[in-house]
Amino acid sequence: MDKNKTKEKNIKRTLYVIIRDxxxxxxxASVIAMVYNLIRSDGLEWVAKVPYEIFVPCPETLGTVxxxxxxxxxxSDGRSLFIDARSEEEYHEWHYADALNLEYDYLDxxxxxxxxxxxxxxxxxGMARVIVYGDGEGEKGSSGYELGRELSGRGINNIYxxxxxxxxxxxxxx
Amino acid sequence: xxxxxxxEKWMKFYGLQAHRFIALIVRWYLAYVFISASIHKILxxxxxxxxxxxxxxxxxxxxxxxxxxxxxxxxxxxxxxILGFRSQSNALLVSGMMCMFMxxxxxxxxxxxxxxxxxxxxxxxxxxxxxxxxxxFRDLAWLLLALYxxxxxxxxxxVDAFLMNRRTKTA
Numbered sequence: 001m002d003k004n005k006t007k008e009k010n011i012k013r014t015l016y017v018i019i020r021d022x023x024x025x026x027x028x029a030s031v032i033a034m035v036y037n038l039i040r041s042d043g044l045e046w047v048a049k050v051p052y053e054i055f056v057p058c059p060e061t062l063g064t065v066x067x068x069x070x071x072x073x074x075x076s077d078g079r080s081l082f083i084d085a086r087s088e089e090e091y092h093e094w095h096y097a098d099a100l101n102l103e104y105d106y107l108d109x110x111x112x113x114x115x116x117x118x119x120x121x122x123x124x125x126g127m128a129r130v131i132v133y134g135d136g137e138g139e140k141g142s143s144g145y146e147l148g149r150e151l152s153g154r155g156i157n158n159i160y161x162x163x164x165x166x167x168x169x170x171x172x173x174x
Numbered sequence: 175x176x177x178x179x180x181x182e183k184w185m186k187f188y189g190l191q192a193h194r195f196i197a198l199i200v201r202w203y204l205a206y207v208f209i210s211a212s213i214h215k216i217l218x219x220x221x222x223x224x225x226x227x228x229x230x231x232x233x234x235x236x237x238x239x240x241x242x243x244x245x246x247x248x249x250x251x252x253x254x255x256i257l258g259f260r261s262q263s264n265a266l267l268v269s270g271m272m273c274m275f276m277x278x279x280x281x282x283x284x285x286x287x288x289x290x291x292x293x294x295x296x297x298x299x300x301x302x303x304x305x306x307x308x309x310x311f312r313d314l315a316w317l318l319l320a321l322y323x324x325x326x327x328x329x330x331x332x333v334d335a336f337l338m339n340r341r342t343k344t345a
Binding site for chain 2: 014017018019020021022024025026028029030032033034036037042043044045046047048051052
């Protein structure tokens with residue numbers, strides 16, 4: 001019985017020493033870290049004042065889109081809902097016909113409420129397709145193309161991207 | 175098999191001399207892993223801070239502190255593991271860090287984040303290893319190795335053994 005008690009005591013003592021030493025090691029390393037950070041010219045601030053700008057490419061469901069020329073007959077058959085992917089300012093400056101404005105954000109996905117609003121609008125309008133345009137030529141990476149892919153990936157079908165972007169539309173309907 | 179027999183077998187296994195030598199190799203391997211992981215983080219703490227931030231788990235107030243302190247803990251632990259100084263305490267710290275990394279990885283993987291692990295040389299996703307189940311298993315393997323040292327390396331070859339011998343002689 002005594003032997004067991006001594007054994008138990010020894011184990012407890014060993015665990016105590018292990019944990020105590022681990023804490024001392026962490027404290028020792030922390031002191032070195034703090035001193036080194038203080039003396040180096042490019043040391044970090046202890047507390048970041050501005051949130052880190054992280055760009056985390058989440059595995060969003062991106063759908064497929066088709067390109068459409070501004071001269072395409074489907075363009076003017078009255079069965080297309082237009083979406084302007086540019087900023088609100090640019091939209092107010094000039095936008096195509098009755099286009100809706102949905103500014104594409106390269107960092108944040110489209111909010112759920114906006115998606116619901118868009119889906120309802122598309123359903124109510126009875127349009128056959130959605131035509132998206134934005135900055136650039138409508139190529140990969142341009143706001144229109146990326147917005148189109150996101151809308152498509154989130155369940156909206158028949159998305160088309162204007163080839164030539166807003167410039168092509170301005171030529172068509174200045 | 176009775177409990178006593180099991181106990182005896184365990185004690186026999188626990189007391190094997192081979193553990194000291196196996197643990198020495200394991201310790202050196204873990205030391206290599208931790209020292210190599212710490213160097214870039216110490217040299218470029220801003221990169222490491224960005225890596226921590228990209229996990230989106232830590233509050234902003236703790237990110238920089240962690241980026242400053244953690245690499246040094248890794249380095250000191252690595253050096254002490256090589257020297258065989260307080261091996262079990264260092265193994266405990268390695269186990270703790272591994273558990274912490276695995277929890278962070280698990281949360282990031284569950285959240286579908288496609289980010290750099292930040293385990294070694296930090297930086298962009300293209301330049302380093304992105305998090306995956308493989309990263310998780312790798313950390314689990316290191317955790318098991320650290321636990322081996324924690325449990326079996328009670329007479330670590332190195333400074334610990336030297337100090338123990340001196341204490342015995344003095345006594």
